[in-house]
Amino acid sequence: MARTRPSETGAFSEAEAIRRAQQGDAAAFERIYQLHSRRVYALCLRMVGNTADAEDLTQEAFLQLFRKIGTFRGESAFSTWLHRLSVNVVLMRLRRKTLPATSLEETTEPDEESGGPRRDFGGPDVRLSGSVDRVHIERAVQQLPPGYKSIFVLHDVQGYEHNEIATIMNCSIGNSKSQLHKARMRLRELLQEDARSQARELRQADKAKKGSAGTD
Amino acid sequence: MHCQHFEEMLAQQPDGPLPLAAADHLDTCLRCRLLREDLQAIGIAAREWGREEPTPPPRVWAAIQIQLQAEGLIAEPSPHGRGLYLQPAANRGWFAGWLTAAPRLELAGAYLLLLLIAAGLAGYRTSLPANPLDRPSAAISAPALDGLGPALDGNMQRVVASFSEYDGSVARSLRRNLGIVDNLIAVCEKSVREHPGDPLAREYLYGAYQQKADLLAVAMDRSTLEIK
Numbered sequence: 001m002a003r004t005r006p007s008e009t010g011a012f013s014e015a016e017a018i019r020r021a022q023q024g025d026a027a028a029f030e031r032i033y034q035l036h037s038r039r040v041y042a043l044c045l046r047m048v049g050n051t052a053d054a055e056d057l058t059q060e061a062f063l064q065l066f067r068k069i070g071t072f073r074g075e076s077a078f079s080t081w082l083h084r085l086s087v088n089v090v091l092m093r094l095r096r097k098t099l100p101a102t103s104l105e106e107t108t109e110p111d112e113e114s115g116g117p118r119r120d121f122g123g124p125d126v127r128l129s130g131s132v133d134r135v136h137i138e139r140a141v142q143q144l145p146p147g148y149k150s151i152f153v154l155h156d157v158q159g160y161e162h163n164e165i166a167t168i169m170n171c172s173i174g175n176s177k178s179q180l181h182k183a184r185m186r187l188r189e190l191l192q193e194d195a196r197s198q199a200r201e202l203r204q205a206d207k208a209k210k211g212s213a214g215t216d
Numbered sequence: 217m218h219c220q221h222f223e224e225m226l227a228q229q230p231d232g233p234l235p236l237a238a239a240d241h242l243d244t245c246l247r248c249r250l251l252r253e254d255l256q257a258i259g260i261a262a263r264e265w266g267r268e269e270p271t272p273p274p275r276v277w278a279a280i281q282i283q284l285q286a287e288g289l290i291a292e293p294s295p296h297g298r299g300l301y302l303q304p305a306a307n308r309g310w311f312a313g314w315l316t317a318a319p320r321l322e323l324a325g326a327y328l329l330l331l332l333i334a335a336g337l338a339g340y341r342t343s344l345p346a347n348p349l350d351r352p353s354a355a356i357s358a359p360a361l362d363g364l365g366p367a368l369d370g371n372m373q374r375v376v377a378s379f380s381e382y383d384g385s386v387a388r389s390l391r392r393n394l395g396i397v398d399n400l401i402a403v404c405e406k407s408v409r410e411h412p413g414d415p416l417a418r419e420y421l422y423g424a425y426q427q428k429a430d431l432l433a434v435a436m437d438r439s440t441l442e443i444k
Contacts, residue, residue: 055416066280133261156266177228
């Protein structure tokens, strides 16, 4: 049985792959997939937080790309074009998922960015420096509204510059910067809340331990 | 500079170097200093997360290949002579390509065989809980899948052979499409072998078998129409 393996597609350049893909060349499609699939998959995985949806979205993003590749004229970088398309595919999915979960009560005081409910955060500030790691960030990012999540993942995780994000997200550079700041501030609140609840649990466990020791 | 101005400055220049006035403010304001340290800690953790480069499993590309072929987006043979089997330039589906030229097909027992395969698939399907993620790997028993592939292969060979009697080009086209589905099945089987406990891998494999059964069903449908 014949199979396509990475080594079989040759090492032709991205520009050559695009030109050949526009003519329907199968090896060119695979070359483009080889060049960009890891980055697109990583973006999808970080945005949705589970592998099943990330695989599905990666497939959808590349299918949309291949359907539209004939219209690519090279005005923007190909990778920017692909990532814009991928972000749109992910945002469509996230918005479809989040809409039904919003109740009428929750929309009375909408969040500025998401249109969803604004969360209240209480208690004293908790210092994050030294206590926040990749796992905490990953968990907190999944709680961000889709718009903040996109900007944060693109800039702070995937390493895009604001001018690239502005093209991908179809916004101004200034808007990208201010949205990133808001996303970081929201993440800080989420992480602080997480740290506070952990501290509470520890205190309660400690109290329970002391209580049981006292009765012995 | 006041704290509010400091935050506004951060929003405008979240990553740039601090202006002198902001740096002076940080020297005297613990609140803003903590804010800046927290944001820096978040940035460091995010970059650490970004250093991981997950790779999509092979089944993703296999599924894309199938869909590209189904939509007729691939127009020319691969110059490497391997890889995808390709249709001539056409904006038609992969079934449509060979069905339009399909000959009469007279397989008296074909429907019975298809029914057996369908029953096998249905039995496999109904043995699973509704949510794929809840399915224990034991629920999708190896024997259920083991019997399916050879059964489909045997039936496909009969169908292809009967097509060959009437029109060699149709049989060749059918073989090409079978090659694509077999390619997907091989990738999915490998994935199941490598990750036997992964319910998603088994779900993909089931889907691949189902595509092969669909191919058989369409071939038989076509043969019945031709007979009538």
